């Protein structure tokens with residue numbers, strides 16, 4: 034080595050043991066891998082060599098001794114030769130790792146850098162291999178990536194809803210961390226996807242038609258169970274263009290009547306758990322035919338669909354799940370896309386009941402991709418709605434009827450993954466496995482709700498049949514679609530910005546159709562609005578609006594830039610003039626009768642803006658000098674509508690007031706003029722706060738009850754209203770403070786309600802003082818998504834570091850080591866923040882209310898409350914200040930400052 038490590042003593046005894054300890058540690062960890070013997074012997078051998086080499090290196094003379102030895106030409110030559118040899122060996126290794134440059138020609142520092150770079154690459158390969166060995170990437174041609182996202186609990190957006198991401202992948206030893214608790218109205222979902230998934234649309238036998246001109250056309254070739262023969266009837270617009278096609282089973286659905294047995298009471302049969310139920314994975318035509326034969330025997334079939342909508346324009350049906358009473362089926366609809374239609378034999382059979390949960394989209398997806406239609410459907414979502422259930426999700430129904438807690442977090446998984454991971458199979462199964470049982474229970478509940486009459490049940494069938502009549506239509510944009518977006522964001526755009534937005538909108542639509550990608554993938558809305566709003570002059574500015582930069586934006590940056598530049602060139606039109614133009618302009622009138630872009634229709638107040646003119650014609654006339662004339666007499670002599678006198682008036686005096694009212698006024702005035710000590714005010718507000726809390730608890734209990742016994746009559750709420758008014762004038766307040774406290778905290782016979790309430794509360798003082806407004810209420814069942822303030826606070830803290838580290842961000846290419854270092858820093862910072870947060874929290878006092886109530890104030894030494902200055906002069910405080918607790922130091926310093934300051938003041942006074 035040219036630069037041997039400098040050590041004072043070349044033969045340190047512990048040097049030989051040091052690396053050997055490491056070696057044994059290494060061998061013990063490597064024992065867990067798949068080839069233990071080879072790896073152990075290899076690493077042991079390697080370590081032995083490394084230790085020997087290090088020892089030999091260290092044995093060379095160093096420092097002054099080295100200079101002395103080098104003066105011998107023989108030694109110098111030998112050293113030079115060996116150095117060159119070692120460098121040659123290192124160079125070979127570097128070349129195999131594609132590190133450019135010749136190490137022999139570099140200086141010492143640069144040589145070290147090259148070796149470090151090589152090490153980084155090697156380490157990265159090692160961790161990747163460990164990932165594979167640990168199972169994260171085993172058996173799967175593509176790397177599975179799991180990320181956590183928060184999505185709105187109710188929305189079911191067509192495009193991607195990736196809002197926040199929590200990297201959970203990339204580190205093989207962190208994949209088992211528990212997912213965070215969902216926050217208030219958001220649901221945490223796991224984005225279960227994989228890198229380098231083959232685009233399934235490449236394999237489609239019939240390529241997708243994303244064009245805007247051609248409407249979606251059903252591809253049905255046969256029509257089993259038909260009452261009318263198959264005919265794809267087009268519908269035309271005024272100009273004679275085909276705009277859509279009629280539903281192939283429209284007539285059959287019109288004539289459909291639910292069979293008698295479906296309108297009768299059912300005998301619910303609890304299904305065996307999935308583990309004990311047969312599962313058929315249908316991914317070939319043979320198995321499909323077999324499944325069809327089996328399904329034909331079933332009187333009821335539960336159906337669900339899994340769909341992908343991010344890397345496609347119209348969406349792709351990836352999976353169809355079906356369940357009979359005894360068997361579950363999972364159809365791989367990526368491979369069976371062109372064959373699934375044979376299932377129409379059962380799906381359109383009016384004698385076979387199909388059960389779906391919220392099947393609106395499923396119906397559209399089935400007909401669009403698989404030419405599947407459904408006749409005779411029972412939608413459990415509609416049924417739950419008809420029953421006025423507290424919640425309408427499948428998860429809720431499963432909880433309600435089967436007491437099952439299902440995990441819906443994999444809903445947004447990338448269902449294109451093949452082979453389908455076991456996790457996804459298990460998840461997909463549970464969506465239909467229990468659905469027949471849920472249908473039976475819902476039917477019985479619907480019958481019971483109408484005293485055995487089937488009206489409500491019929492209604493559900495009618496609504497479900499309407500769902501079956503839904504027709505798929507392609508997404509399309511109108512000339513004003515971009516305005517909807519602006520309206521939603523509540524931003525105000527000028528004509529240049531709007532022009533840019535329209536241009537980008539059209540570009541995005543065309544690109545998405547052509548590339549078969551979703552709008553969300555091409556350019557998410559928020560980035561599009563950002564570009565249109567900032568109108569960047571440079572190409573770089575467009576990229577700056579996007580983080581991460583969508584690949585298609587990068588690819589077509591030039592086109593986008595041209596759109597923005599063209600918009601920038603337009604003369605800026607004053608908004609109010611533009612509004613006038615719009616009113617007379619024929620283009621906008623034809624599409625929408627209200628232009629929200631116009632300042633006339635915009636709900637915002639623009640009067641403060643310079644452009645707003647005040648010289649527009651009004652209904653008021655002008656006199657000779659051009660001044661506005663006031664109308665000579667009011668237009669309406671007598672009001673057409675009987676007017677009601679205002680209940681409150683600033684200027685009018687109430688003429689007649691009753692004695693009682695006057696008394697009340699006097700009392701109120703007196704009340705407002707008397708000075709009240711803060712504690713008295715606190716005591717006065719106490720009953721009101723308690724009542725509010727009681728109401729809140731009652732409401733929550735009620736809610737809880739509703740959820741449990743659904744539908745249920747409202748729980749009896751026992752609220753005592755009179756307390757507030759009575760205690761307002763309580764003679765108690767006239768007593769000295771000490772006496773008041775004493776009486777308040779001694780439960781007496783005539784104050785039973787207060788004592789009772791205190792018992793229920795954890796700590797009245799903390800809850801009332803407003804320091805900590807949100808207090809953990811009683812346990813809520815797992816299905817509720819509401820969380821208290823504390824939890825959400827914690828969530829925020831936990832999510833911050835996670836949010837910032839976006840795994841998808843393609844720009845920074847960091848080595849594994851650097852990433853790890855960063856991660857470590859982030860984790861450390863998050864921890865710090867959490868600690869800071871927790872220290873900010875108000876201190877929880879012991880919640881023993883009994884002792885609080887029986888507290889004897891006679892034992893209190895009230896002299897202790899004589900302010901801090903007196904005590905501060907003593908030694909105890911000072912000794913505390915000099916104590917070890919560092920985080921108090923700053924506070925103490927401030928306190929000291931104050932203290933000194935007050936001392937100075939005192940001295941000045943003297």
Ligand code: AMP
Nearest residue numbers: 184188189190194338339340341444464
């Ligand atoms: P499910 O009926 O719950 O199994 O959902 C069926 C499909 O609907 C899923 O495969 C998703 O593609 C889609 N989906 C459900 N919920 C959402 C949502 N919140 N956002 C976007 N897509 C959703």
Ligand code: MN
Nearest residue numbers: 337338390395
């Ligand atoms: Mn579904």
Ligand code: ZN
Nearest residue numbers: 337338339464
């Ligand atoms: Zn599903």
